Amino acid sequence: MNIKSRLTLLFTMLVGSIMALFCLSIYYFYDQYREKQFYSFLNERAQTIAQLVEASQDISKADIEKIEKENNTIFLNEEITIYDGADSLIFTGGNEKFTLSKTILAEARAGREIRTKHDKKEAIIIRHVLQDHRKPWVVMAVANDVPGMNQLKRLREILVIGWLLSLILVGVAGWQFANDAIKPVSDIISQVNNISAGNLHEKVTVGREKDELAALAQTFNQMLGRLEIAFLAQKNFVSHASHELRTPLALIMSEAELSLMKERASEEYKVALKGIWSEAKEMNELVSRLLELARTEEHAFRVTFSKIRVDEVLWQAKASVQQKNPGYEVHIHYDKIPEDEEQLKRYGDESLLKTAFMNLMDNACKYSNNKTVNVFLKIQKDLIQVDFKDVGVGIASDELPFIFDTFYRSATTISKAGYGIGLALTKRIINMQGASIEVESALGAGTTFILKFPPF
Numbered sequence: 405m406n407i408k409s410r411l412t413l414l415f416t417m418l419v420g421s422i423m424a425l426f427c428l429s430i431y432y433f434y435d436q437y438r439e440k441q442f443y444s445f446l447n448e449r450a451q452t453i454a455q456l457v458e459a460s461q462d463i464s465k466a467d468i469e470k471i472e473k474e475n476n477t478i479f480l481n482e483e484i485t486i487y488d489g490a491d492s493l494i495f496t497g498g499n500e501k502f503t504l505s506k507t508i509l510a511e512a513r514a515g516r517e518i519r520t521k522h523d524k525k526e527a528i529i530i531r532h533v534l535q536d537h538r539k540p541w542v543v544m545a546v547a548n549d550v551p552g553m554n555q556l557k558r559l560r561e562i563l564v565i566g567w568l569l570s571l572i573l574v575g576v577a578g579w580q581f582a583n584d585a586i587k588p589v590s591d592i593i594s595q596v597n598n599i600s601a602g603n604l605h606e607k608v609t610v611g612r613e614k615d616e617l618a619a620l621a622q623t624f625n626q627m628l629g630r631l632e633i634a635f636l637a638q639k640n641f642v643s644h645a646s647h648e649l650r651t652p653l654a655l656i657m658s659e660a661e662l663s664l665m666k667e668r669a670s671e672e673y674k675v676a677l678k679g680i681w682s683e684a685k686e687m688n689e690l691v692s693r694l695l696e697l698a699r700t701e702e703h704a705f706r707v708t709f710s711k712i713r714v715d716e717v718l719w720q721a722k723a724s725v726q727q728k729n730p731g732y733e734v735h736i737h738y739d740k741i742p743e744d745e746e747q748l749k750r751y752g753d754e755s756l757l758k759t760a761f762m763n764l765m766d767n768a769c770k771y772s773n774n775k776t777v778n779v780f781l782k783i784q785k786d787l788i789q790v791d792f793k794d795v796g797v798g799i800a801s802d803e804l805p806f807i808f809d810t811f812y813r814s815a816t817t818i819s820k821a822g823y824g825i826g827l828a829l830t831k832r833i834i835n836m837q838g839a840s841i842e843v844e845s846a847l848g849a850g851t852t853f854i855l856k857f858p859p860f
Contacts, residue, residue, distance in 0.1 A: 407589075408582045415578035420571045427563040434559055438552040439526070443519055446528045450545035453484050454532035457495050458541075481525065483546040486532075489539025502544050504529070512542045522546050588617040592624070599628065656680050709751040709837075714788050714857060715781055717754060721761035722779075725769070732769035733776040742783050750788065750857045752837040760833040761790075763826040764853050768794035772850070788857035799845040807843065 484497035491509050493501065502522075504512075508529060512518055518529040525546050532541040595608045607628065608621045663676040715738075722734040742748065768777030772794040780791040799807060808831040834841045834855060845851035 411582035450543040771796035
């Protein structure tokens with residue numbers, strides 16, 4: 405059974421049950437009202453007969469019945485029995501005589517109104533107080549409430565038919581309700597079936613704005629966004645790798661081909677091999693950079709951060725940069741070391757953060773005339789700020805918005821060795837750590853990269 409049918413069935417059962425309970429309540433309370441009214445009529449009837457009998461002992465039963473017919477409507481199958489103060493039967497109206505026990509006579513004479521059933525008839529036993537203050541009589545009246553029972557039967561028929569017809573209407577309304585409730589789900593399914601790897605940018609839309617299905621569509625759109633980033637990252641990696649590796653591979657192949665075209669002297673072979681080695685070294689460096697770029701993209705989906713001290717990572721990065729390039733100078737300056745070392749800690753990936761710091765130090769030294777970078781570590785109200793300042797050629801203002809794009813290189817640095825990957829890689833790493841990176845630069849005045857690590 406699908407959701408639409410199940411919703412319709414549950415809705416119909418729920419509303420049908422409520423309506424059935426309502427109908428039963430109407431029937432029950434009306435029956436109680438009918439019974440109360442009928443017993444009241446029986447009481448009046450019994451008192452009337454008793455008063456007639458008391459008024460004249462010489463009036464015969466036939467005369468009493470004649471008087472009653474002229475003044476009141478006699479109930480169907482009416483039976484009236486009267487006992488005097490000595491518990492003797494003094495009057496019977498009808499074809500049946502009712503014998504009452506001493507206990508019942510005593511209870512009724514004490515003032516209790518006894519209501520009971522006799523052969524599917526309502527019966528009432530009451531006392532009649534005489535005007536001469538003799539011992540009260542006991543009167544029993546028995547009759548069928550034919551009009552009341554007919555009305556009750558008619559009410560039952562109306563309620564049953566009305567309930568069945570209402571149940572049909574509720575079923576139809578429930579089907580429409582379920583159809584309206586499930587329609588957004590059907591729309592989502594239809595839209596999702598049209599989304600593939602080639603159009604992950606498309607989003608799922610729902611007509612409603614603030615219900616659970618809209619939240620579901622928003623969650624699905626967020627998932628599509630993450631998938632799109634993953635696909636785009638993979639696509640960019642393959643595109644960048646193939647683009648950048650093509651040049652060194654072509655140079656290696658041309659060097660080898662030229663060397664094999666004819667016999668050459670050993671010195672010429674050495675020169676060719678040195679060229680091949682140089683291109684292979686450059687290609688190895690490029691592959692390492694591309695793998696680091698891919699690693700950051702992978703970490704964006706599998707983040708396993710831990711508490712690290714930012715100042716310690718700075719010193720590790722400094723040692724690695726100076727070991728790799730002995731001519732570079734990295735100077736780390738502390739504004740003020742906090743007494744609580746927790747202020748220097750942040751959640752992050754130590755190896756990736758070290759890579760980001762090394763890239764900024766390496767770039768600053770590479771593009772500075774004195775091969776020196778000054779790093780300033782500041783603690784400002786739980787905010788860790790790290791500035792990387794060089795005295796290099798600087799970057800034009802119109803090029804600043806693009807320096808973090810992959811493989812982008814500014815006109816002032818095009819003559820230097822590089823691939824345009826370092827800053828793109830650094831920005832991704834810094835953003836992954838929950839920090840931000842800004843740049844301030846002017847031609848001929850150097851460049852400063854500003855990193856800000858917010859509190860946990």
